[in-house]
Amino acid sequence: MKLPLIALCVASxxxxxxxxxxxxxxxxxxxxxxxAFSGLYAGVLLERGNGEMDATGDLxxxxxxxxxxxxxxxPAGMAVGLRAGFDIRSGNMVYGALVDVKRSWFEDRTDRVIxxxxxxxxxxxxxxxxxxxxxxVGYDVGGVxxxxxxxxxxxxxxxxxxxxxxxxxxxxxxYGGGFETQIGYNLSGYLELRSFxxxxxxxxxxxxxxxxxxxxxxxxxx
Numbered sequence: 001m002k003l004p005l006i007a008l009c010v011a012s013x014x015x016x017x018x019x020x021x022x023x024x025x026x027x028x029x030x031x032x033x034x035x036a037f038s039g040l041y042a043g044v045l046l047e048r049g050n051g052e053m054d055a056t057g058d059l060x061x062x063x064x065x066x067x068x069x070x071x072x073x074x075p076a077g078m079a080v081g082l083r084a085g086f087d088i089r090s091g092n093m094v095y096g097a098l099v100d101v102k103r104s105w106f107e108d109r110t111d112r113v114i115x116x117x118x119x120x121x122x123x124x125x126x127x128x129x130x131x132x133x134x135x136x137v138g139y140d141v142g143g144v145x146x147x148x149x150x151x152x153x154x155x156x157x158x159x160x161x162x163x164x165x166x167x168x169x170x171x172x173x174x175y176g177g178g179f180e181t182q183i184g185y186n187l188s189g190y191l192e193l194r195s196f197x198x199x200x201x202x203x204x205x206x207x208x209x210x211x212x213x214x215x216x217x218x219x220x221x222x
Contacts, residue, residue, distance in 0.1 A: 036182055037138065037145050038089040038221075045217030047079040049106050053125055053159075053200065054208045072110065072159065072207055073125040079104040081130075083217060094138040094145055102130045104155075106211075123161040127211075130155045132174060148177040153196050159205055166205045172198030178215075186221045 053072040081102030088095050106127035134151025153174040158167045178192030196211040 036089075036143060037087050037094045037140055037180065037188070040084075040086050041188075041219040041221045042082070042084040043217050043219035045081045045083055045100065045102070045215050047081065047102060047104075047213050047215040048077075049079060049104065049127075049211050049213040050074070050076045051106060051127070051209060051211040053210075056199070056206045056208055072123070073108040075106040075108040075125045075127055077105040077107055079106070079130065079213075083219065085219075089140075092140045094136075094140060094147065096136050096138070097134070098136065098149075098151075099133050100131070102132075104128055104130055121162060123159060125157070125159050127155050127157045134174065138180070144179055144181045146177075146179045148175075149192075149194075150175045153198075155196070155198065155209070155211070157200055157209060159200070159207075161205075163204070166202050168200050168202050170198040170200050170209050172196055176213075180219070183218075188219050188221070190217050190219065191215070192217075 052074055055070045055072055079102040081100050083098060083100040085096055085098030104127045107125060109122065109124045111122045130153055132151055132153040134149045136147045136149035138145040138147030151174055153172060155170045156167070157170050158165055160166075174194055174196045176192060176194030178190055180188050180190035183189045192215040194213045194215065196209075196213070198209050200207045200209045
């Protein structure tokens with residue numbers, strides 16, 4: 001006897017539930033949104049880089065004597081790349097790790113006049129690719145995360161001089177920061193500033209290589 005009575009009571013509430021839905025009453029929502037700045041993501045990036053390459057050691061003394069400067073060149077240009085990472089969220093704090101790989105077109109052709117002979121010597125500097133692994137810590141302020149990062153980068157650089165071409169993979173600490181903001185259900189965009197300081201070194205050439213980069217990108221969170 002109890003079961004039919006319970007069924008009758010449940011059935012009697014259905015018109016009231018339908019009326020509540022029609023007049024803006026409580027609604028049943030299914031599914032849950034992706035938690036902002038949490039979990040696995042991947043994306044694309046575009047970068048502008050500006051660098052300075054200065055001779056060091058005995059080569060710097062020879063350059064300064066012959067050319068009046070220690071500066072090799074100022075390579076600059078654009079890069080495109082891919083980024084992947086993972087974030088863990090704790091309250092408003094975000095802790096993450098990322099890796100990005102970039103194809104770079106940073107280059108500079110330099111012409112110098114040798115004071116003693118008044119002749120011109122030329123060389124060309126290029127950076128073809130950069131790989132970075134970094135950790136970052138951020139704080140979410142209402143859908144905008146401000147973060148700092150630090151890691152290690154490897155830049156494939158080359159210097160072409162009259163005596164030949166010299167290559168080196170320059171590795172060094174990199175650091176910077178930026179902000180990332182939600183632009184869609186699973187999408188976020190970011191703006192980032194980063195600095196890099198390393199040493200170009202082989203049997204012939206030793207030089208300091210410094211870069212400052214500005215990066216924009218879009219990430220998709222899975």
